[in-house]
Amino acid sequence: MKALSVRQPWAWLLIRPDLTDPALRAVALAAGEIKDVENRTWATKHRGPFLVHAGQAFDMEGYLWVKRLFPQIPLPRPGRYDLGGIIGRAVLTESIPPEKARNGQVKSRWYMGEHAFMVANSEPLPFRKVKGKLNFFEVPGATAEAAPA
Numbered sequence: 001m002k003a004l005s006v007r008q009p010w011a012w013l014l015i016r017p018d019l020t021d022p023a024l025r026a027v028a029l030a031a032g033e034i035k036d037v038e039n040r041t042w043a044t045k046h047r048g049p050f051l052v053h054a055g056q057a058f059d060m061e062g063y064l065w066v067k068r069l070f071p072q073i074p075l076p077r078p079g080r081y082d083l084g085g086i087i088g089r090a091v092l093t094e095s096i097p098p099e100k101a102r103n104g105q106v107k108s109r110w111y112m113g114e115h116a117f118m119v120a121n122s123e124p125l126p127f128r129k130v131k132g133k134l135n136f137f138e139v140p141g142a143t144a145e146a147a148p149a
Contacts, residue, residue, distance in 0.1 A: 001142035003051035005132035008081040015088035017124035038117040090122035
């Protein structure tokens with residue numbers, strides 16, 4: 001199964017492992033408190049389920065930005081994030097190029113002006129140490145059972 005490496009805290013924001021109750025997840029998603037866009041400098045043809053891999057690096061600047069702009073989101077403190085492995089799964093529904101995304105096609109607060117990978121149905125999985133790679137990559141031993149419903 002394919003995976004995509006995402007630096008923390010962005011991977012945590014895509015998955016929101018603190019929200020396990022479906023009703024609470026729905027409220028948080030409606031409030032824009034679950035990241036529904038992954039911003040990339042490149043396009044992808046991939047659509048469908050993928051695993052979210054938390055990279056080894058932590059984006060402190062991004063963490064401070066989220067803390068400042070969205071204080072209602074209970075981000076864990078730096079040093080409390082899983083790094084270097086699979087933390088969840090999601091579905092990539094669309095890859096929108098910048099020229100379309102900037103013209104109002106992407107309405108998410110998480111859109112930053114590049115290619116917008118639209119993400120849905122994210123959910124946490126138990127942490128599994130896996131070496132990350134660039135772009136989408138195959139995870140050894142991952143099967144369709146790891147795909148979101």
